[in-house]
Amino acid sequence: MNRPTNPDRLHALDAVRAGALLLGIVLHATMSFFFVVPARDVSQGTVPAVAFFVIHTFRMTLFFVIAGFFGRLLLQRRGVRGFVKDRARRVLVPLTAGWVILAPLTIAAVAWGLTRTFPGGDPGGAAAPRGIPLVHLWFLYDLAIFSLLALALRAGVAALDAGGSARAGLDRWLDRVLASYLAPALLAAPTVAVLSRKTDWAAWFGIPTPDIGLMPQLPAMVAYGTAFGLGWLLHRRVDRLDTLARQWPVNLGLAAALTSVCLAIAGLRPDLSAAATTGGIEGGAPMRWAYAAAYALSIWTWTFGLLGAAVRFLSGESAVRRYLSDASYWLYLVHPPIVFGLQVMLMEVPLHWSIKLPAILVVTMALLLSSYHFLVRPTALGELLNGRRYPRRALQDAGRDAGPRRIRALAGAAGGPVDETSDPETVAALVNVTKRYGTTVALDGLHLEVRPGELLAVLGPNGAGKSTAIGLWLGTLQPDEGTALVMGGPPLEAASRLGVGVMMQEVALAPTLTASEHVALTSSCYRDPLSVEEALDLTGTRELARRRYGRLSAGQKRQVQFATAVCGRPRLLFLDEPTVGLDVPAREAMWKAIAKLRNDGCSVVLTTHYLEEAEALADRVVVLARGRIVAEGSVDEMRALVTRKRIRCASSVDVGAMRSWPGVVEATRDADLVNVTASDAETVVRRLLAEDPDLRQLEVQQASLAEAFTEITREAA
Amino acid sequence: MSGATLAAARAPLPLARVLRAYLQEARFEVLAALRTTGLALPFIAIPVAIYLLFGVVISGSAGGGELGPGIHNYLFVGFAVLAVAMPGVFTGVTVATEREGNLLKLKRALPLPPGATIVAKVAMAMVVAGIALTLVVVAALLAAKITLSPGQLLIVWAVLFAGTIPFSAIGLLLGTFGSASAAPAWGNLVFLPMMWLSGLFIPLPDSLKRWVIVWPTFHLDQLALGLAGVRQFTYIPPELAAAVLTGVTVLCGGLAIRRLARRG
Numbered sequence: 001m002n003r004p005t006n007p008d009r010l011h012a013l014d015a016v017r018a019g020a021l022l023l024g025i026v027l028h029a030t031m032s033f034f035f036v037v038p039a040r041d042v043s044q045g046t047v048p049a050v051a052f053f054v055i056h057t058f059r060m061t062l063f064f065v066i067a068g069f070f071g072r073l074l075l076q077r078r079g080v081r082g083f084v085k086d087r088a089r090r091v092l093v094p095l096t097a098g099w100v101i102l103a104p105l106t107i108a109a110v111a112w113g114l115t116r117t118f119p120g121g122d123p124g125g126a127a128a129p130r131g132i133p134l135v136h137l138w139f140l141y142d143l144a145i146f147s148l149l150a151l152a153l154r155a156g157v158a159a160l161d162a163g164g165s166a167r168a169g170l171d172r173w174l175d176r177v178l179a180s181y182l183a184p185a186l187l188a189a190p191t192v193a194v195l196s197r198k199t200d201w202a203a204w205f206g207i208p209t210p211d212i213g214l215m216p217q218l219p220a221m222v223a224y225g226t227a228f229g230l231g232w233l234l235h236r237r238v239d240r241l242d243t244l245a246r247q248w249p250v251n252l253g254l255a256a257a258l259t260s261v262c263l264a265i266a267g268l269r270p271d272l273s274a275a276a277t278t279g280g281i282e283g284g285a286p287m288r289w290a291y292a293a294a295y296a297l298s299i300w301t302w303t304f305g306l307l308g309a310a311v312r313f314l315s316g317e318s319a320v321r322r323y324l325s326d327a328s329y330w331l332y333l334v335h336p337p338i339v340f341g342l343q344v345m346l347m348e349v350p351l352h353w354s355i356k357l358p359a360i361l362v363v364t365m366a367l368l369l370s371s372y373h374f375l376v377r378p379t380a381l382g383e384l385l386n387g388r389r390y391p392r393r394a395l396q397d398a399g400r401d402a403g404p405r406r407i408r409a410l411a412g413a414a415g416g417p418v419d420e421t422s423d424p425e426t427v428a429a430l431v432n433v434t435k436r437y438g439t440t441v442a443l444d445g446l447h448l449e450v451r452p453g454e455l456l457a458v459l460g461p462n463g464a465g466k467s468t469a470i471g472l473w474l475g476t477l478q479p480d481e482g483t484a485l486v487m488g489g490p491p492l493e494a495a496s497r498l499g500v501g502v503m504m505q506e507v508a509l510a511p512t513l514t515a516s517e518h519v520a521l522t523s524s525c526y527r528d529p530l531s532v533e534e535a536l537d538l539t540g541t542r543e544l545a546r547r548r549y550g551r552l553s554a555g556q557k558r559q560v561q562f563a564t565a566v567c568g569r570p571r572l573l574f575l576d577e578p579t580v581g582l583d584v585p586a587r588e589a590m591w592k593a594i595a596k597l598r599n600d601g602c603s604v605v606l607t608t609h610y611l612e613e614a615e616a617l618a619d620r621v622v623v624l625a626r627g628r629i630v631a632e633g634s635v636d637e638m639r640a641l642v643t644r645k646r647i648r649c650a651s652s653v654d655v656g657a658m659r660s661w662p663g664v665v666e667a668t669r670d671a672d673l674v675n676v677t678a679s680d681a682e683t684v685v686r687r688l689l690a691e692d693p694d695l696r697q698l699e700v701q702q703a704s705l706a707e708a709f710t711e712i713t714r715e716a717a
Numbered sequence: 718m719s720g721a722t723l724a725a726a727r728a729p730l731p732l733a734r735v736l737r738a739y740l741q742e743a744r745f746e747v748l749a750a751l752r753t754t755g756l757a758l759p760f761i762a763i764p765v766a767i768y769l770l771f772g773v774v775i776s777g778s779a780g781g782g783e784l785g786p787g788i789h790n791y792l793f794v795g796f797a798v799l800a801v802a803m804p805g806v807f808t809g810v811t812v813a814t815e816r817e818g819n820l821l822k823l824k825r826a827l828p829l830p831p832g833a834t835i836v837a838k839v840a841m842a843m844v845v846a847g848i849a850l851t852l853v854v855v856a857a858l859l860a861a862k863i864t865l866s867p868g869q870l871l872i873v874w875a876v877l878f879a880g881t882i883p884f885s886a887i888g889l890l891l892g893t894f895g896s897a898s899a900a901p902a903w904g905n906l907v908f909l910p911m912m913w914l915s916g917l918f919i920p921l922p923d924s925l926k927r928w929v930i931v932w933p934t935f936h937l938d939q940l941a942l943g944l945a946g947v948r949q950f951t952y953i954p955p956e957l958a959a960a961v962l963t964g965v966t967v968l969c970g971g972l973a974i975r976r977l978a979r980r981g
């Protein structure tokens with residue numbers, strides 16, 4: 001049965017797999033603080049022992065459940081051949097290569113630790129390798145076996161149960177068992193049977209780790225094989241994970257209780273002296289049986305509880321978790337020599353374990369993560385382990401897809417300095433840019449260029465994407481798709497910004513500096529700035545020069561910000577709603593300054609709500625709505641886009657009746673004056689004159705940009 | 718605009734102008750901080766005030782107990798560490814305020830040399846810390862029973878002055894989290910345990926003594942005492958203390974730079 005797999009839950013399972021592997025690193029780091037392998041630290045503690053005990057209970061079972069789940073997913077997606085190929089590449093190759101390189105290093109670290117721990121010779125033969133030491137790579141060996149068994153079993157079942165009725169029956173039965181909370185007990189049963197019969201069982205250490213030879217070990221095969229099989233069956237019906245997600249508090253509560261029972265029986269620390277004879281359990285066979293039952297049950301309640309909690313809380317994508325889960329395989333593979341080496345190095349340092357253990361983990365993770373980031377993630381090694389390689393930089397995809405060829409030529413140079421292919425006619429461009437905030441699309445495949453010396457007004461209602469466009473050009477935002485270019489390069493390069501002046505919205509400059517200090521500060525980062533006096537004169541702010549910024553009015557603050565925007569003699573000026581809060585004379589002074597800059601050859605991008613500002617200044621107007629350009633042209637072209645006219649006259653015609661005339665959009669009366677908005681002014685005027693011979697003061701006007709703009713955006717909505 | 722003028726506009730700034738940009742940024746950062754009396758004054762006045770109260774007046778009457786008269790040297794260095802750690806850690810408040818006011822975003826949009834903003838913040842912290850530190854030194858010379866030679870005092874001053882840097886790195890990192898109004902709380906959350914639990918001027922119970930090595934303040938204290946040759950109170954080698962402080966600087970500073978590049 002195949003149901004579509006919800007990718008959100010897969011993210012949770014990926015996080016669990018990574019968590020199980022990373023906990024393995026923690027587990028190994030605790031060992032020297034309660035045990036003799038790899039070394040016996042001078043500071044011994046109960047907390048590290050209990051941490052080991054708890055992690056060791058569930059982490060490999062959890063891992064194999066996920067391995068079984070993803071095993072079937074892989075088989076479904078790639079078929080038998082693809083499955084075998086993938087397992088060979090991602091399991092057998094790391095196993096073999098790891099064994100050749102990592103096992104000697106790990107064994108050397110352990111041997112070094114044991115010789116330091118037992119200077120007079122090894123008392124228990126703990127270090128003597130028996131068979132082929134698989135070290136921590138045994139899990140790959142077992143995974144390979146389970147994968148082969150699964151293929152064989154699947155072929156057998158397919159042959160015997162051709163109609164699928166037995167499998168459907170199994171599915172129904174499993175659903176019922178999972179819903180009834182009985183699954184942990186059923187799954188634990190085979191493990192209990194094997195463990196309670198094992199006479200040389202070191203009970204404190206749970207399932208014996210099969211790291212000492214190629215001969216499969218019965219307890220591990222049974223316990224982890226069950227886990228792999230369950231994972232495989234879980235994938236047959238992914239919504240079973242939701243059952244686990246509901247049960248997590250119960251399962252985790254039971255798990256904690258069962259683990260407490262186990263610790264009460266076996267002790268908080270392993271009893272190393274007794275391990276050889278009684279396995280560390282007092283009270284004979286019944287007690288051993290009880291312990292085995294509690295232990296195996298705790299394995300499955302932990303596993304179900306953690307799986308459920310992960311599906312409940314970690315579903316959905318997170319960049320950090322994604323990175324860590326990609327990294328976790330490499331981290332786990334190579335950690336033992338580092339962790340063990342550090343433990344041996346620190347074993348005689350007279351510090352408490354609560355300092356040494358975190359220190360070992362921090363240093364290990366720092367080394368491992370940096371090795372992953374630089375040596376694995378962008379290389380063939382990462383491709384081998386994770387199935388894909390992440391390039392260092394994603395700049396290469398600049399300027400792809402559509403868009404005029406000249407823009408593409410410019411975008412091609414985005415990685416370096418401008419060359420001859422770049423277009424001299426463009427000072428800034430957004431090439432097929434898409435920007436999202438969560439699920440909101442702020443810019444939707446926007447394509448916008450700024451030509452030299454032009455004043456481009458970007459209009460649009462709130463939320464249209466104006467400020468987002470400016471942010472992309474300034475490099476304070478990064479596009480999800482497409483490319484932003486400024487002065488012939490990407491905005492993130494300081495060289496691109498050397499010719500750019502900026503006035504942002506809602507910026508709080510340092511309140512204790514004066515206006516002229518702010519200008520001096522900003523101008524210091526440009527090549528050939530105006531002098532402070534020149535900048536203040538140009539912007540009409542000379543009388544503010546010595547006043548502290550924090551004591552200025554809102555409008556005066558905008559004026560000072562304008563002065564800092566122009567002080568670097570920019571070739572390209574971004575003004576994001578510059579005249580908000582200005583009084584009329586100040587606004588006109590700013591307009592004059594902007595016009596002067598444009599006349600001197602500076603390109604200006606201006607966003608505004610004040611339409612008369614665009615009418616007064618703009619060479620070209622672009623109207624944005626919902627992240628797209630809905631209209632573009634000169635101010636006149638924009639007005640021509642809409643045909644409406646305003647008619648005013650003094651007349652006694654009934655306004656109510658007028659509204660039903662053909663060509664009339666709206667009609668109002670103000671004392672004896674009538675205001676009419678008309679889509680067909682000529683017809684309406686003819687009829688007006690016919691109906692009212694006394695009509696006076698007739699006036700017909702083209703609609704303002706405001707009306708044009710409102711109409712365009714309404715149509716786009 | 719022709720391709721040639723575009724290319725000219727992109728040519729890198731001459732070194733002198735780059736240095737000037739760094740210098741101006743630092744200069745105005747310091748100026749702005751010193752003019753913000755609400756921020757600068759406590760950092761300058763508090764360390765010397767509490768040193769005079771606790772380190773001189775209260776402990777001055779005591780003979781020093783089993784530690785002998787050397788205790789006055791130890792207390793002096795401890796309070797001097799306080800004087801540099803405080804402006805360092807609380808750099809975060811400035812960062813958070815500027816982040817919230819979009820000022821750091823504006824600076825990312827300007828062609829400011831990379832790092833100028835951060836260098837300026839550290840310089841600002843160092844100037845404030847330098848003043849506070851000098852006041853503590855003067856107070857020690859005038860009022861306390863310290864037995865350090867002028868050479869030792871100079872070493873302590875220089876080490877602690879440079880020691881502002883790791884604390885600024887911590888502050889910068891703190892400033893990248895949370896809002897401007899929460900920033901002082903974050904600062905205190907880090908600063909208060911660091912001061913009281915590192916054993917610089919109050920005796921600690923044994924259970925806490927083993928933990929002093931986690932606090933950077935302890936390491937700066939040890940570095941200053943170790944390099945000045947105050948053997949009686951040198952518990953760890955100065956190389957180790959220097960290594961820890963360098964680690965803190967690289968780790969916190971690196972993370973802060975990374976976060977500011979994305980969120981500033």
